[in-house]
Amino acid sequence: xxxxxxxxxxxxxxxxIRLPSVDRFLKHEAVAAMVASHGHRFVVDAVRAVFAQLxxxxxxxxxxxxxxxxxxxxxxxxxxxxxxxxxxxxxxxTGTVLHTNMGRALLADQxxxxxxxxxxxxxxxxxxxxxxxxxxxxxxVEALLCELxxxxxxxxxxxNAAAVLLTIAALASGREVLVSRGELVEIGGAFRMPDVMASxxxxxxxxxxxxxxxxxxxxxxxxxxxxLLMKVHTSNYAIEGFTAAVGEAxxxxxxxxxxxxxxxxxxxxxxxxxxxxxxxxxxxxQDMLEAGVDVVTxxxxxxxxxxxxxxxxxxxxxxxxxxxxxxxxxxxxxxLVVAALEATLALYRHPESLAERLPTxxxxxxDAQDMLDMARRIEPALRNALGQRYDMEIVSxxxxxxxxxxPVERLPSAGFSIRPSCVExxxxxxxxxxxxxxxxxxxxxxxxxxxxxxxxxxxxxEDEAEFVAQLDRLTFGGGA
Ligand SMILES: *Cc1c(COP(=O)(O)O)cnc(C)c1O
Numbered sequence: 323x324x325x326x327x328x329x330x331x332x333x334x335x336x337x338x339i340r341l342p343s344v345d346r347f348l349k350h351e352a353v354a355a356m357v358a359s360h361g362h363r364f365v366v367d368a369v370r371a372v373f374a375q376l377x378x379x380x381x382x383x384x385x386x387x388x389x390x391x392x393x394x395x396x397x398x399x400x401x402x403x404x405x406x407x408x409x410x411x412x413x414x415x416t417g418t419v420l421h422t423n424m425g426r427a428l429l430a431d432q433x434x435x436x437x438x439x440x441x442x443x444x445x446x447x448x449x450x451x452x453x454x455x456x457x458x459x460x461x462x463v464e465a466l467l468c469e470l471x472x473x474x475x476x477x478x479x480x481x482n483a484a485a486v487l488l489t490i491a492a493l494a495s496g497r498e499v500l501v502s503r504g505e506l507v508e509i510g511g512a513f514r515m516p517d518v519m520a521s522x523x524x525x526x527x528x529x530x531x532x533x534x535x536x537x538x539x540x541x542x543x544x545x546x547x548x549x550l551l552m553k554v555h556t557s558n559y560a561i562e563g564f565t566a567a568v569g570e571a572x573x574x575x576x577x578x579x580x581x582x583x584x585x586x587x588x589x590x591x592x593x594x595x596x597x598x599x600x601x602x603x604x605x606x607x608q609d610m611l612e613a614g615v616d617v618v619t620x621x622x623x624x625x626x627x628x629x630x631x632x633x634x635x636x637x638x639x640x641x642x643x644x645x646x647x648x649x650x651x652x653x654x655x656x657x658l659v660v661a662a663l664e665a666t667l668a669l670y671r672h673p674e675s676l677a678e679r680l681p682t683x684x685x686x687x688x689d690a691q692d693m694l695d696m697a698r699r700i701e702p703a704l705r706n707a708l709g710q711r712y713d714m715e716i717v718s719x720x721x722x723x724x725x726x727x728x729p730v731e732r733l734p735s736a737g738f739s740i741r742p743s744c745v746e747x748x749x750x751x752x753x754x755x756x757x758x759x760x761x762x763x764x765x766x767x768x769x770x771x772x773x774x775x776x777x778x779x780x781x782x783x784e785d786e787a788e789f790v791a792q793l794d795r796l797t798f799g800g801g802a
Contacts, residue, residue: 341373342390352394356401368400413767413789417735417779419685420724422510424768426623426630428681429662433628436665437658447657460645462660466667470593471608471618473635477645478622478663479653483513485619485632486587490522490550492647493583493617493640497549498525502535502568504561505554509589515554524549534566537576544580551577553615555605557589574614583616583640590725591620591633593670599677599687602731607635616640622659624725627682628666629659685782686723686733693736693780694718700786704738707793712756714740721781737779749774755798763792 347353347369357365372393376384387393412424420426429437450457460477467476479485490499499519506528508514519526527548529539540551553573568576570586577584592604604625607618617640622631632653634644644650655663669679677687697716708714717739720732742752756776760767765788769778783789 341376341387341393344369344373347390347393350390350394353397356398360401360405364404365397365401368397368404372396372400411765413765414782415737415767415769415778415780417719417721417737417770417777417781418724419682419721419782420624422725426725427627428685429629430627430666430669430680432669432679433662433665437661440661441658445657447660459654459657459660463664463667466664467633467635470667470670471635472611473607473618473641474638475641476633476635477641477650478655478659479632479634479650480655480659481630482587482589482619482621482624482632483509483518484653485634487518487522488632488644488647488649488653489585489617489619489634490519490524490552491649492644493585494549495523498527498545498547499550499552500527500529500540500543500548501552501554502530502539503528503532504530504535504565504567505552505556507554507556507558507589509558533561533564535568536566537568537572540568540573540576544576544582548580548582551582551584553584553586555586555588555590570610570613570615574616577616578614583637584614585617585619585636586610586615588618588620590624590626591618592625593667594673594676594683596625596683596686598673599683601686601733607633611636617644621725622663622666625682625723626666627680629662631655631659631663685784688735688781690718690734690736696780696783696786697736697738700780700790701738703790703793707796708740708756711743711752711798712740713743714738717777719777719779721779733781735779735781737777737781739775739777741775759796759798762797763795765792 341347344366348357348366353365353369356368376387376396387396414421414424416424446457447459447462448457449455463478464476467473467478479488501515501519506515516526525547527543529535529543544551551573553570570584574584588605588607588610590604591607593606593608595603595606597603607620610618615636617634617636619632619634620626622628622633626633634641666680669676677683694716701714701716705714715738717737719735719737721735722732740756742749742756744752753771753774753776757769757771760769760776767778767789769776771777
């Protein structure tokens with residue numbers, strides 16, 4: 323069946339082009355090849371979308387589609403654009419290592435390989451190979467977590483927010499949880515300690531004041547309704563000056579004297595002492611357990627450097643109650659996460675090679691001189707790509723860890739400061755044009771704007787050849 327009717331795109335104006343009927347256009351050799359590769363439905367949708375755009379476009383823009391080849395190219399571009407995955411790699415030159423908007427921790431090669439090896443085949447996610455009976459996905463990482471933290475038992479959920487929610491729901495639902503007023507943390511808007519307590523069905527009892535909380539504040543607040551004492555690591559802010567907080571060891575003895583458990587939400591919770599690599603120290607889950615904390619929760623994709631997950635470690639009886647709670651089923655991790663987490667945790671058995679194998683630690687521990695040397699090597703290519711429009715210089719910068727970890731600490735780094743060279747009133751738009759152009763590269767590049775300059779911090783750039791190779795595709799819109 324052929325439909326010879328062709329639609330006239332523009333009746334008025336100098337150009338009048340006629341679009342072929344969709345059916346006829348599909349018979350075009352190149353279009354038929356696209357149909358063979360990508361399917362009839364998908365290509366027809368693309369053709370219709372391109373034709374619809376042309377019908378709506380100004381006559382002058384449409385004129386160049388008078389030839390079939392131009393139409394085919396337009397449809398191909400549309401198809402390619404729609405087939406490109408939406409989840410893409412980026413080049414993070416913001417200077418923030420654990421960037422929440424860019425997927426936080428990068429997985430180690432070992433984790434990626436373990437996913438690749440186990441995900442395309444049936445696996446023992448919930449199958450006990452020894453007995454031939456049903457297994458428990460937690461056990462695949464529980465022994466490793468216990469080995470690394472000294473805990474009696476462990477369980478894993480979707481993220482640390484889930485770990486905190488589940489811990490409170492399982493241990494304190496319908497009863498009271500004591501927490502210091504200095505620790506009522508909000509993490510990224512949606513996660514606020516008072517709201518989490520409410521969602522978990524617990525009543526939060528605030529003790530002490532914003533800057534000072536004492537042992538007697540907890541002791542006086544303990545009642546028959548108290549189920550849990552809770553310590554929250556103030557990961558994304560610091561209270562300084564006239565302050566007092568009750569340490570884990572002291573709080574544990576207060577809780578235990580009353581027959582109550584103590585839980586600690588660490589947030590990041592590194593498994594190794596970061597000061598070994600010259601980094602600021604974060605509290606370790608193993609130290610918390612050692613001090614007497616009964617349950618510790620921390621993230622999988624912050625300083626640990628693994629997949630998004632929430633790890634819960636601690637006393638066997640409490641972990642058992644947590645695992646039995648109905649919410650556990652809703653918050654459980656997938657097999658991809660189990661694979662990535664197992665391989666990531668295994669790296670911690672060999673701390674000597676950790677800074678080499680674990681990308682998060684490798685990037686955090688990088689020496690500023692390393693970034694400076696890299697900046698000198700990249701400089702000529704970048705200068706060439708920017709042309710006369712921008713002035714640039716190599717500068718010292720300060721990176722940050724990100725994800726709320728160690729919010730006041732900064733790591734010495736190096737990179738570029740780029741400023742528009744045009745007249746002052748056009749500098750704002752020229753800076754935006756530069757940021758837009760960098761994001762429009764095949765692998766989008768993101769820096770940070772500070773005081774009229776675009777800063778490119780090289781701390782998280784490991785493949786400099788890849789970065790340099792795409793610089794000749796840098797094109798600026800009308801702005802600069
Ligand atoms: C980051 C953080 C959380 C939330 O962890 P996610 O893994 O992002 O869900 C909870 N508590 C503290 C103290 C944190 O720093």
